[in-house]
Amino acid sequence: MESQTNHADVIVIGAGIAGASAAAELATTGSVIMLERESQPGYHTTGRSAALFSKVYGPAQIRALSRASAAFFDAPPQGFAANPLLRCRPVALVGRADQSDKVHAEFETVRGRGGVGVISGEELRRMMPLLREGYAAAALMEHDAADIDVHALHHGYLRLLRERGGSVVIPSDVVGLARIGDRWRVETGKGTFSAPIVVNAAGAWADEIARLAGVATVGLVPKRRTALIVDAPGGHADEAWPMVVDIDEAFYLKPDAGRLLISPADETPSPPCDAQPEELDIAICIDRIQNAFDIEVGRVLNSWAGLRSFVADKVPAVGFAADAPGFFWLAGQGGYGIQSAPAMARVAAALVRGEPIADDIAAEGVDPAALSPQRAELRTEVTR
Secondary structure, three states: OOOOEEEOOEEEEOOOHHHHHHHHHHOOOOOEEEEOOOOOOOOOOHHHOOOEEOOOOOOHHHHHHHHHHHHHHHOOOOOOOOOOOEEEOOEEEEEOHHHHHHHHHHHHHHOOOOOEEEEEHHHHHHHOOOEOOOOOOEEEEEOOOEEEOHHHHHHHHHHHHHHOOOEEEOOOOEEEEEEEOOEEEEEEOOEEEEEOEEEEOOHHHHHHHHHHHOOOEOOOEEEEEEEEEEOOHHHOOOOOOOEEEEOOOOOEEEEEOOEEEEEOOOOEEOOOOOOOOOHHHHHHHHHHHHHHEOOOOOOEEEEEEEEEEEOOOOOOEEEEOOOOOOEEEEEOOHHHOOOOHHHHHHHHHHHHHOOOOOHHHHOOOOOHHHHOOOOHHHHOOOEO
């Protein structure tokens, strides 16, 4: 393809769930070009997520964004997806006797939220019969959690972006990024693009994009997470079983299309890359799962790894950079980006436009100052 210059009101770098959802929202009021370095959107993280919708998972701002996203998940725009985006999947945060205090302490942080309560280990075992007898002392139960159809959500936003006149350029690795006058000039193998505002939604590569632009970074740390698919005892996993997560996030297990999806919930710092599972993490996963569940893992049917990127306080960095006009951060979603995407996209679009966030989002406790790249928790992390 010959080099060409394309102009827009906003350029979004990264076509994962963060970039796609924000771009679709921004396209309601202006022209948007979204650039993606891979040959398919969502290749690195979004496409590898076993996402769950939970209103009690993550830091306070993530919980608020997730609550504010619930209405979208329950009733997306007409034609957004062929099937419902959510499928009921209760979640149990399980604790052994030595972890029981943590279960109750976690409950205190979400007390009063509908569908949440503490149950005994025996009650959980009746719901999840694979749990080893005597393993669990207590569990924080979220009865109205749900699996997310990640593919439908992501592709719904991509389709919405195109319907609103936005464009997606793939593959288009960013090799140059500079502020020239009142516009950003973005150099890629597919041509040169310019806009007064650039949204950095590059996932694990977000700090690298900032460095390329000469913008102070936010201390983003990509962390590898491993997941496996294994057979269930008896050859079939009951889809009514809850997802079970260790209260300290040392493992999780949930049914997946008649089999079991298991993970050691690892968070191993990694450079931005096409993450692959490591044999040690696979072995650790199997050991932890066999210790908590009455399962003998005979073979691994499939394994993969993805990167979940965090800043210091594990709260996303969303807002304009202090040192670069028109450079907007949308990074650090970690493992929460998919469940919070609908509200996060609306927040990002409002802040890009210089508008207040919507009342329904603010009512849930979402605070732009707490998401800002300039917040106190990140100032000590910022580097060039």
